[in-house]
Amino acid sequence: MLTFKESCIGVMKLSKPPVNSLNLEYLTEFNIAIEKLENDKSCRGVIITSALPKIFSAGLDILEMYQPNTDRLRQFWTQVQQLWINLYGSQVATVAAINGHAPAGGCLVSLSCDYRIMAPNYTIGLNETQLGIVAPFWFSDTITNTIGFRKAERALQLGYMFTTDEAKACGLIDKIVPPDQIMAVAHEEMKKMFAVPDFARQITKNQCRKQFIDKLHAKRDADTDNFVNFITKDSIQKAMGKYLESLKKRKSG
Numbered sequence: 001m002l003t004f005k006e007s008c009i010g011v012m013k014l015s016k017p018p019v020n021s022l023n024l025e026y027l028t029e030f031n032i033a034i035e036k037l038e039n040d041k042s043c044r045g046v047i048i049t050s051a052l053p054k055i056f057s058a059g060l061d062i063l064e065m066y067q068p069n070t071d072r073l074r075q076f077w078t079q080v081q082q083l084w085i086n087l088y089g090s091q092v093a094t095v096a097a098i099n100g101h102a103p104a105g106g107c108l109v110s111l112s113c114d115y116r117i118m119a120p121n122y123t124i125g126l127n128e129t130q131l132g133i134v135a136p137f138w139f140s141d142t143i144t145n146t147i148g149f150r151k152a153e154r155a156l157q158l159g160y161m162f163t164t165d166e167a168k169a170c171g172l173i174d175k176i177v178p179p180d181q182i183m184a185v186a187h188e189e190m191k192k193m194f195a196v197p198d199f200a201r202q203i204t205k206n207q208c209r210k211q212f213i214d215k216l217h218a219k220r221d222a223d224t225d226n227f228v229n230f231i232t233k234d235s236i237q238k239a240m241g242k243y244l245e246s247l248k249k250r251k252s253g
C-alpha cells in the first residue's frame with residue numbers, strides 16, 4: 001500500500017500486483033493504514049485509488065477462500081468486516097478514484113466511500129453470484145443504500161458487472177473522469193466536502209450509516225460462522241475451483 005499525505009488529505013494507492021487482490025496480509029495492512037489516517041488529527045480526507053494500470057482491485061483474494069485453513073479463513077473474514085467498518089464508518093471524508101476494474105470486494109471498497117469517480121471503459125459490481133457465492137447482508141445493505149432496492153436486488157442476483165456508463169446512469173458511481181484527471185478531480189470533490197464543517201458532515205454521515213454498522217457489530221460472530229460454514233461446503237469449493245480455472249482459461253484463451 002502506498003500511503004502519503006498531501007496537506008490534510010491522505011492518499012492510499014493499492015499496489016499489490018497483478019490485480020490488487022485482498023488477502024489476509026493486505027487487508028491487515030489496509031486496515032492499519034486507514035486507522036492511522038483516521039487517528040491523525042490533521043487528516044480530513046482520504047482518497048483511495050490504485051497504483052496499477054487498469055485494475056482498481058480484483059476484490060477478495062479467491063485463493064484465501066479456496067481449500068482454506070479454517071483459522072486463517074476466520075482471521076481473513078474478520079479483516080474484511082473490519083475494513084468495511086473502518087471505511088463505511090470513517091469520520092474523514094472519503095473519495096474512491098476508481099482507475100480500473102472493480103469487481104466484488106473492489107466494488108465494496110469504493111461503495112464504502114462518500115464519493116466515487118471512475119475512469120471510462122472499466123467494469124464495477126458485486127459479481128459474487130457469478131462465483132457461486134453470496135454477498136453477505138452488509139454488502140447488500142451498502143449497494144442498496146447507494147442505488148436503491150430494486151436495482152440492487154437485480155444486480156446482486158445476476159452478479160452484474162456494470163460498465164462505467166451504466167454505473168453512472170444508476171448512481172453506483174457519481175462521476176466519469178478521464179484517467180489523467182482522476183486525482184485532480186478527486187481533490188476537487190474533496191474540497192467540496194471540506195467546505196462543510198467537519199462535525200456537521202460527520203454527524204450526518206453517522207445518522208445515515210450507523211444503523212448498518214451497528215447491525216454488523218451485533219451479528220459479527222454469527223456472520224463469521226456463516227461465512228466459514230458456507231465457504232467450506234464441498235459444493236462451494238467446487239464452484240470456486242471452477243471459477244479459478246475459468247480465470248486461467250480466459251487468460252490463455
Ligand SMILES: CCCC/C=C\CC(=O)SCCNC(=O)CCNC(=O)[C@H](O)C(C)(C)COP(=O)(O)OP(=O)(O)OC[C@H]1O[C@@H](n2cnc3c(N)ncnc32)[C@H](O)[C@@H]1OP(=O)(O)O
Nearest residue numbers: 018021058059060061062063101103104105133134247251
Ligand atoms: C460468502 C462470500 C462473501 C463475499 C466474498 C467475496 C467477494 C469477492 O471479492 S470474491 C472475488 C471476486 N473477484 C473476481 O471475480 C475478479 C476476478 N478477476 C478478474 O475478473 C480479472 O482478473 C480482472 C478483471 C480483475 C483482471 O483481468 P486481467 O488484467 O486480464 O488479469 P488476469 O485475469 O489475467 O489475472 C491475473 C492473475 O490474477 C489472478 N486473479 C484475478 N483475480 C483474482 C482474485 N480475486 N483473487 C485471486 N487471484 C486473482 C488471476 O487468476 C491471474 O492469476 P495467474 O493466472 O496465476 O497469473
